[in-house]
Amino acid sequence: MTWSFLGQTLAGGILLGGIYALLASSVTLIFGVMRVINFAQADFMMLGMALAFALNYFFGLDPIVMAIPVGLALALAGLPVAGVLERVPRGNQDAQLILTLGVSSVIQSLALIFIGPTPKVVLRPYTNEYFIIGGILINHARLFAFIAALIMMFGLYLFLTRTWTGRAMRATADDPTAAGSVGVNVARIHMTAFIIGTGLDGCAGSVMVTFLGVNPVIGSDFIMIMFLAVVMGGLGSVPGAALGGLLVGLIQSFGAQFWTLQLQNVSLFVMFVALLLFRPQGIFGFRLRA
C-alpha cells in the first residue's frame, strides 16, 4: 500500500465522481423537483453521446467544446417527454414510472434502428494521453471532462440560486403546494426542470463520449448510479448532487481497491440502503416533508 496507490485510487474516484455528479445534478432536477423516477434519464445521456459523436464524425467538432450545444439540443428533445409526463396526474407514481419506461424503450429502440448496435467512438488527441504526476496517472480526456462537468455544475448552481426561475424550482422541490400557493406555476416549473435535466444529461453524454463508446444500451450502466448518487447527496440541491456523485465515485474506487473488485458496487448499495434508513434526507439535503 503506497502513497501513489492511494493517490491513484483517490484521483480515479474523483474523476469518476465528477461525471456522476453532473449526471446526478440532472437527476436532482427531474427526480428532486418532480419526484418522478425517470427511467429514460440515462437514455438522454446516450443520445447526448450519440449527437456529440455525430458532430465529431461529420464536422470534426470537439465533444467537450460542443457540450453546451448538445445540451441545448437534448433539452429540446426532452420537451415532448416533459409535456407527456405533465399530462399524468401528479403523485400517480406508478403511471409516471411506466411512462418513462416506455420513453426509455422508445429511445433505445430508435437508437438501435437509426444508429445501430456498433459502438461509436470518438478519438481526440487527448483520448489516449495521460498526465503522470508523482506516479499518479490521469487521463486527459477524463480530466477535461471532469473540469467541464464542474463548470457546468457551477453554472447550474448559479442558475438555481440567482434567478427567480431557479429559486422557484428549489421551492417547488421543497414543497410544491407551498410553492403553488405563493404564485409559482408548478406545471411550468416541472417542465422547465425536466428539460434542463435532459439538457444536462446531454452535456454529460457529450463530455463522456471522449473516453467511452456509445451504444444504444450504454445508459443501463449509469441509470442506477445516477439515482443512488442523488439520493445519497440529498434531493433538490446541486451541492448535494455533486457531493453524492463524488461520494459514489469514491466508494466505487476505494471499494474496488480495498474489497473485492467484483463486489465493488455491493459496497455502494449497502451504503445507499444504510443512508436511506438512517438519514433519509441525504447527507446534504433538507428534511423531507411527509
Place this chain on the structure above:
Amino acid sequence: MWHNKISRRIRFAIAAILLGATPALAQQDVNIGLLAPFSGLWAEQGRLMRIGAEMAIEDINKQGGIKSMGGAKLKLVVADTGATVETATNAAQRLLSSGNISALDCCWLSSFTLAAREIAERLHVPILTFASNDGIVQGGYKYIFRSGTGTDLQVRTSIVMIKDAAAKAGGKIQTGALIGDNTAVTVSYFKNLEELLPKNGVKIVLNRVWTPPLSDAIPVAVAVRDANPDVIFLGTTTFDDSVAIIRALNAVKIKRPVLGTGAQFLTPEFFKALGPAAVDGVMATQGSAITKNPFAAEFLERFKKRTNEGWTVHNTTSSYAELWIIKEALEKAGSADPVKVRDALASMNSKNVQATAFLGVDVHFEPNGQNAGALNFIVQWQDGKPMLVSPPEMATAPIKMK
C-alpha cells in the same frame, strides 16, 4: 400496396401466434434459422453474424441452391434472442416449433446456446454454433454441432504458441497475469488457464476479475505493471472494458504480449478507439479467420465492398462457414427434414472451400458434435492491420513479440 403487404404480414403474425407457425413460404425454399442477439448489450455480435449468414445464403443461391433438391433455394429466417434467457428460449421455441426450419445457426452467447440446444434437442433440429464454452458439446446432446474450438483447446494451443514465439524471440514465458470480467465465457477461459498455465511452467502472478462494466481501468493496469508478468491474458467481453483496459495498459507503459479471446479486440471500432500504436501487438483467439486461402481473401474483398468496414472477425466468417456446412448437409440429405440434416451433419466429411478457407480444416464432427480438427486461430494487430499469426501453416503474417 404497402398496406396490402402489411396486412398480409399481420395476418401471418396472427396465424403464427394462433397456430405456432411462422409464415408459410414457397415450397421449394429451405429455411435456415439464425438465432442471435440483435438487440440489447450483445446486439453488435448478432449484427456481425448476420452479415456472414446473409452473404452465405446469397452465394449458395447464386451458385444454384441445393442441387440434390432440384436447386432449392435457401432462405434465412432470423430471430432475436434479446438480452435474457427467457427471450432467447421464446425465440428459439417460436422459430423451431414452426416445423419448417431445417437447421439453426445460433446464438453467440453460450448461455443462449445452451438454452436453445435444449429446445432443439426436444424438437429435433440441428444447431450449428461457434460458442466456445466447454459445456456446449458436453452432456450427450445429439443435435448440437460446433464449427470452432472449445476453450480448453484454445487455451492449450495458445500457451504453446506464446511460449514458442517467445523462445524464438529469445525470451522466456515464466509468469502470466489473468485480467478480465466475470462473464461466463471469461470464467471458462480463466478456469482452463488456471489449470494449464502451472502445468506449462507459467506462474500466475496476478488474477484480477471484475463485474462489468469496469469503472476505472487504471488501478488494474497498475497492478499488472507491479506484477510484471511475461504475458497478459485478457478476458474482457464488452467493448468499453476492452478499450479501457488496453488504453490503461498503454498508459502504464507495460509492453508485454496481450492475448484476448473473442471478436471484440479485432473490430474496426476497437482500432478506431485506440489508434494504431495502442493496439499494436494485441492478439485475440478466434474460432475462424481469414486464412491465406485465396477464397478467404476474395471473401474479405466482397465483405469490405458490402459493408464499408475494413476487415472482419470470426462472427462473420464462422457464420458464413456454418451456413455452407448446413448447405453441404442438405445436399447430402437431399431433404429439408431437420432429422435427416442432422444425420448428414453427423456423418459428413466436408472439404468445401467455403468452410475450410475460414476453419482451416475439413469439417468432420465427433459424436459429441465438436468439429474434430477445429483449430485455434490467433489474430494479431500489426501496423494497423489484424493479421492471422497462428496456426503458422495458414498464417498471413509471422507473430511479433515485443
Place this chain on the structure above:
Amino acid sequence: MSTSTDVRATFSRARSWKSSYIVPLLVFVAFLALMGVLQSNYLARLIALVIFWGALATTWNWVGGYTGQLSLGHAAFVGLGAYLGYALEKEFGIPPWYAMVLAIPLGAVAAVLIGAPTLRLTGVFFSLATVVFPITLQIFFTYWGYQEALIPPKPNNPYLYMQWDDPRMYAIVFATLLLIYWFFDVALTRSKWRFYVGAIRQDQIAAASVGINTWIVKLIVFIISGSGACVLGVVYAQMLFVVTPETVFGINVSLQAMVLCLVGGIGRSYGPLLGTLIVIPMTQALEAYFESSPGVAQLVYGIMLILVILLIPNGVIARLQELPWFAKRKAATSDGQRAARKSIPSASSFDATSQVGISARDADEIVLQVEDVRKTYGGVIAVNNVSFAVKAGQFVGIVGPNGAGKTTMFDLLTGFQHPTSGKIHLGATDITGLPSHKLARMGLRRTFQVPRPFPMFSIYQNILLGALAVRNRVEGDLEGACWRALDSIGLSNRAAALAGLSTPSQIRLLEVARAVVSRPQMLLLDEPLAGLDPAETNELIDILQELHRRGLTIVIVDHAIGMVAKVVERMIVLDNGSLIADGPPDEVTHLPRVVEAYLGTRWQDA
C-alpha cells in the same frame, strides 16, 4: 390512485362464495381440458409464460397494488427461487418439487430481510431502496460462479424432475399455482384485511391513527408476496433450463410485473391477469412480426406503454367498468347496501352510553397524565417540562399563540413524536414512546388538522375502519356500532358515498365519528374548527358537546382561544413551550400572563 371496486362496493361480503371459489375452479378444469387438445408446442409455451407472468404479477399486486408500495425488488424472489431449485438439484439431486416447498420459507426470510428495513420508507424512496436488492443478488450470484447455471438434464425422469419436453405440463403447474394464488387473493379481498391494506394504500398516517400497525401489515403482505414469487421462480428456472443472473434477477423482471399490473388495473384482482393476457401475447406477436428488423418490436412496445398510460391511466379494468354491463352491476350492489341498512336498529332506540359506545367511568379517575414532558430539536426547546392531568369525562382545551408548542404537544400525546424526557400515562399505563397505532388501540384517538379521510372508501367504510383494528373495544355487532356512529353525525343517508367526494365539513365530522366508533378513552382534536363556517362550527361543537355529555373525555388543541373558551370546561395555555395557565376558561382568559402571551410582551414594554 385509482378507486377500487373491491373495497368500494360492499359492506361485508365482497363477492359471493360461489363466484369466488367455484367459478375459478371451473375455469381451471376447462383450462385442463383445453391443454388436453392443444397441439402447438409454441402456443403451449406461450400459454405457460402468460400464466407464469400472470401469477407473478398477482403476487406483485398484493404489495404494489393492494398496499400501494411500488416494489422494484420483486426479481429478488424469483431469482432466489430459480437458484434454489437449481442448487438443490445440482448439488443434492433433490427434485424441484421439494424446492417449491422450501421456496416458501426462503421467500419469507428474504422478504423479512428486504422488507423489514425498507418498508419504513415511503413513496419513491421505498422503490429505490428495493431496487438494489436484486441487483446485489445478481452481483453475488455472478461472483459465486453461477453465470450460467444449467439444470442437470434428467431425461429419464421428466415428472420427478419437472423436465417435460411438452410445455403444456409447465402451463399446468403454473396454472395450479395461479389457482392457489387466486384463492388467496379472494380470501384477502373478502377478509377485513382488504380494509387494512386499502387504508395503508390511501393514507399511512391515517391508517396508524385508527390503530393499524402499518409496518407489520405491509411486511406480512410482502412476505406472502415474496414466498409466492419464490415458488414461481423454481418452476420458471425449470422451464428455461438455463438460469443466468441477468435473466432472473434483472430489473426487467420487477418492471415487467409492474407493467402488467398497471396495464390491467393496479390494485384489482383481475388487473394483473388482464394485463398479462394483453401484454405478453402482444410482445410475442410483435417480436414474431418484426423478427427481421431489430428494435422495431421494442419501439412499438414503448409507444404502446406511453399510450396506455395517457389513455387509460387506471388500467383496462377501469375502462371496462365504464361499459354499460358493469355499470348495471354496480347499481345492483348499491341496492344491496340499502337493503342491508334496513336490518339495523333505527337511530332513536339507543341509550346514551351505547350510542357511540363510550364507557362510563368514575369522575375522578385520571385518564391522561403528562409529567415533565420535554421535547427539543437540536438546541430548540419546543415543549419545556409540561405537566398536567386530564380526568375522565373532562372537556379540555389546549391553546396558545403560534409557536407555543401546541402541535408538538399534540404529536407527543398521540405518539407521532416522542418526548426527549418526561412521561405520559394513559390510565395506569405508561405510553411514553409507544407508536401511534398502539395508542389508537389503547383508546387514544385523534383527528387531523388537515383531515385525512380514506378518500377511496365510502363514508361507512371509513367509520368501519375506525373500529376494525380495535374490534374488542366495540360492544355488540360492528355494523350496528358503525351505523350508530353515522347517525350521530347525521351522515347515514350518505353512507355509501365516497369520502373523497364529500364536503370538508362532512369529512371533519367523519373523522370524529371514525374516532369515537371505537369507544375511545379519550378523543384528541387537532385544530378542528379551522376552515369551518359558523354553521358548520356550531354543528361540530353540538356534536362534541353531546359526546362530552355522554361521558367522553375530549381534548381540543386550537389556536382560537375565544372559540375554545366557549366550549370547554377547562383550559390549558401554552406559551414558548411552557404551561402558563390551567383552569376554567373564564378565569384563564383573564390572567395577565395569558393576555400577555396572546398580545405579545411588547405591549408591556411600551
